[in-house]
Amino acid sequence: MGMTVVFRTILLVLLIICAIAVNLTRNLLQAVIIFMSYSSIMCILWILMESPDLAITEAAVGAGVSGILFLMTLKKIRAEDAGETPEPRNGQEEKDL
Amino acid sequence: MKEWIRKWLNGDLDLLENVTDAAEVPDSTREELKEQKKEFRQRLYEKTNTDAAIQAERKSFYAIYRGIAVISCVVLIGVLLFTVANMPRYGVENPRTVEVVKRYVEKGLQETGAVNIVAGMILDYRAFDTLGESHVLFTALVCVMILLRLDKKTIRGGHLDDYYLVKQDTYFDVSKDSIIRLVGTVLVPCIILFGFYVLLNGQNGPGGGFSGGAIMGAALIMFSTAFGFDTVDRVFTRKMLMITSFVSLAFYSFAKGYVFFTGANGLENHIPKGTPGAILSGGLILPLDIAVGLVVACTMFGFYSLFKRGSIGGD
Numbered sequence: 001m002g003m004t005v006v007f008r009t010i011l012l013v014l015l016i017i018c019a020i021a022v023n024l025t026r027n028l029l030q031a032v033i034i035f036m037s038y039s040s041i042m043c044i045l046w047i048l049m050e051s052p053d054l055a056i057t058e059a060a061v062g063a064g065v066s067g068i069l070f071l072m073t074l075k076k077i078r079a080e081d082a083g084e085t086p087e088p089r090n091g092q093e094e095k096d097l
Numbered sequence: 098m099k100e101w102i103r104k105w106l107n108g109d110l111d112l113l114e115n116v117t118d119a120a121e122v123p124d125s126t127r128e129e130l131k132e133q134k135k136e137f138r139q140r141l142y143e144k145t146n147t148d149a150a151i152q153a154e155r156k157s158f159y160a161i162y163r164g165i166a167v168i169s170c171v172v173l174i175g176v177l178l179f180t181v182a183n184m185p186r187y188g189v190e191n192p193r194t195v196e197v198v199k200r201y202v203e204k205g206l207q208e209t210g211a212v213n214i215v216a217g218m219i220l221d222y223r224a225f226d227t228l229g230e231s232h233v234l235f236t237a238l239v240c241v242m243i244l245l246r247l248d249k250k251t252i253r254g255g256h257l258d259d260y261y262l263v264k265q266d267t268y269f270d271v272s273k274d275s276i277i278r279l280v281g282t283v284l285v286p287c288i289i290l291f292g293f294y295v296l297l298n299g300q301n302g303p304g305g306g307f308s309g310g311a312i313m314g315a316a317l318i319m320f321s322t323a324f325g326f327d328t329v330d331r332v333f334t335r336k337m338l339m340i341t342s343f344v345s346l347a348f349y350s351f352a353k354g355y356v357f358f359t360g361a362n363g364l365e366n367h368i369p370k371g372t373p374g375a376i377l378s379g380g381l382i383l384p385l386d387i388a389v390g391l392v393v394a395c396t397m398f399g400f401y402s403l404f405k406r407g408s409i410g411g412d
Contacts, residue, residue, distance in 0.1 A: 052303035060311035
C-alpha cells in the first residue's frame, strides 16, 4: 500500500512537470518528446487506476501514433530545430537543401 | 459521364483548366522563382524590422495577446479546478451516478455475454457512441486526404515547396538502413500478432476494437518505415483502404441498427451469446470489434501515409 502511494505520487509529480514543461519549452522537437513521455506516464497511471483498456489505447495512440504524426508535421514544415529564434528564418531553408 | 466522374474522383480532372491565373508566371524557371521568393522575403523582413508603425503595432498586439492569454488560462484553470473539486470522490458510492453503473456491473455479463464489462458497455449498451466515433475517424481521414493529397497536377504544376519536399523525402529515406530493417523484421510480426490478440480478445480482457486497431496501425507504420512504401503498396492501396473502411462501417451500422430495432420492438434477440470467456462469445461484440479495429488501423496508416508522402498506395 505504502509503496503504491509513493509510486503514484512520484508519477503524478512527473506528470505535472511534463505538462508544464511542454508549454515552456521553445524547441518543438523537445515539446513532442515531452508530450510522448506525458502519455507514457499517463498510461502507467491508468493501469494503477485499474483501467487497462484505457492504458492500452493511451500507449498506442498517445505515446505512439500521435507522436509520429507530430514528428511528421515538424519535418514537413521544416521546424525540427526551430523555435529557439523567434525571428523568421529568412532564406535559410534554401541553404539547407 | 461516368468516365468524367471517375476522373474527378481520382483528382485528375482540372476544373479550372481554362481559367487563367493572373498572378501566374509561366516563363520563370524554378531557380528564378526561388530567387524571387528569397528577395521578397528579404524585403518583407527588412520592412517589418525598420518601419516604426509596424513595430509599435506589433508591440501592442503582443501586449494584448499576452494579457488575454494569461486571463483565459487562469479562468480555465479556475473552472476546471472548481469542477474537479465538486466531483464525487474516487471509489465512493454516489447515489446520483451509481444506478446505471450498478445495472451494468450486476447484469452486464448476463445481458451482453461479455466478461469485460467495458467492452459490453461500449459495444452493446452504448454501441451508437462507438459508431459515431468510427465515423468521426473516417471523416477525419477523408478531410486529411482532401488537404494533403499530392496528385500529379500539384507535383507537375511547379509548386516549389511540394517539389522540394518530395525531393527531400526521397533523400532522407531510412528504409535502406540495415538496423531499422532488422528491428522491423523482428518486431513487426510480434506487434501485429499482439494487435490481433487484443482485437479478438476484447470481450474477455482489456482491449477491443480501438486499441487493437491502433496497435495494428502502428505495426503497419513501422513496417512501411523499415521496408519502404513500395512493399506496403502491393497490398495496401487507396481503393482497398476505402473499401475496407466502407464495408466495416456499413456492417456496423446495419448490424447494430438491426439489433436496436428488434430490441426496441420487443422481438426476440436470436443472436447467440455463447459461453462467457470463449473467443466466440458476447453476441455481436466480436464482429463489431473487428469492424472498429479495421477502421482504426486503416485510419492510422492512412494518416501516416498522407502526412509522409501525400498519397495512399502511391497513386
